[in-house]
Amino acid sequence: MTATLIDGKAIAAKVRAEVAEGVERLVAERGIRPGLAAVLVGDNPASHTYVRMKRKACAEVGIESFGFELPATASQHEVESLVRDLNARDDVHGILVQLPLPAGLDEEAVLSAVGLNKDVDGFHPMNMGRLAQKGREPLFVPATPAGCIRLLEETGVKLSGANAVVLGRSNIVGMPVALLLVRQDATVTICHSRTKNLPDVVRSADVLIAAVGRAQMVKGDWIKPGAVVIDVGTNRVDDPSAKSGSRLVGDVDFDQAVGVAGAITPVPGGVGPMTIAMLLQNTLRAAQNSA
Numbered sequence: 467m468t469a470t471l472i473d474g475k476a477i478a479a480k481v482r483a484e485v486a487e488g489v490e491r492l493v494a495e496r497g498i499r500p501g502l503a504a505v506l507v508g509d510n511p512a513s514h515t516y517v518r519m520k521r522k523a524c525a526e527v528g529i530e531s532f533g534f535e536l537p538a539t540a541s542q543h544e545v546e547s548l549v550r551d552l553n554a555r556d557d558v559h560g561i562l563v564q565l566p567l568p569a570g571l572d573e574e575a576v577l578s579a580v581g582l583n584k585d586v587d588g589f590h591p592m593n594m595g596r597l598a599q600k601g602r603e604p605l606f607v608p609a610t611p612a613g614c615i616r617l618l619e620e621t622g623v624k625l626s627g628a629n630a631v632v633l634g635r636s637n638i639v640g641m642p643v644a645l646l647l648v649r650q651d652a653t654v655t656i657c658h659s660r661t662k663n664l665p666d667v668v669r670s671a672d673v674l675i676a677a678v679g680r681a682q683m684v685k686g687d688w689i690k691p692g693a694v695v696i697d698v699g700t701n702r703v704d705d706p707s708a709k710s711g712s713r714l715v716g717d718v719d720f721d722q723a724v725g726v727a728g729a730i731t732p733v734p735g736g737v738g739p740m741t742i743a744m745l746l747q748n749t750l751r752a753a754q755n756s757a
């Protein structure tokens with residue numbers, strides 16, 4: 467058996483086209499062009515690349531983006547002041563603070579300074595808290611977890627009653643995606659470095675979300691035949707046969723898993739493109755809400 471490939475690139479393109487249409491309508495009907503402010507502190511090269519990609523994607527759907535760079539030596543007060551200034555701007559509908567912040571800065575305090583109505587990353591403790599509470603609705607859902615759920619929806623996966631296993635418990639992916647799965651009535655197990663008999667637990671999954679950041683950790687014989695596998699990992703590994711000398715792989719051993727799973731996301735081209743598409747969708751929603 468060979469798994470169906472879940473084409474994140476194509477699904478992300480569909481989301482981006484929906485956003486572009488929504489932006490056009492908001493500009494035409496209300497004279498409001500959505501604006502996203504990207505705050506980048508320090509010189510983490512990966513963070514610079516991500517912010518560049520996000521700003522380019524904004525331009526492609528008609529969202530205005532504003533870049534703000536602070537040095538790694540910026541004080542807590544400087545970062546929070548910038549965020550507060552952005553909260554007050556009418557042309558900024560969404561604020562994203564690229565993570566991780568340099569050591570020494572209080573991430574929770576910075577994220578708490580983002581206005582709830584502009585929290586397009588969904589990382590404000592209030593939005594995360596609402597995500598965890600029955601009967602409450604966050605204003606925004608974090609982009610990567612939302613992208614995972616959209617991929618499952620587009621694939622026609624029934625989540626109600628399914629056994630879902632989430633590998634990883636980060637604030638950015640593992641925990642919020644687990645909460646979203648619970649909201650879809652899945653039975654959810656969250657695994658981490660202390661989980662016992664990990665391969666056995668993973669083998670119980672009808673739906674597996676791998677978000678641990680360990681290259682090719684999940685082997686083919688960990689996967690239940692026919693399971694749906696969403697691989698959030700993007701790990702760079704040496705590959706002498708590649709021109710650059712390296713290539714990206716997921717947290718799942720794709721070559722093994724593709725023979726066992728029912729459906730699987732590739733890396734690259736699976737979850738990655740969805741993250742940016744869902745951020746654009748959140749930014750459009752923030753601007754619509756402001757109208």
Ligand code: GUN
Binds near residue numbers: 562563566609638741
């Ligand atoms: N760092 C890794 N993923 C993300 C994300 O989705 N948003 C922000 N702001 N920082 C990140």
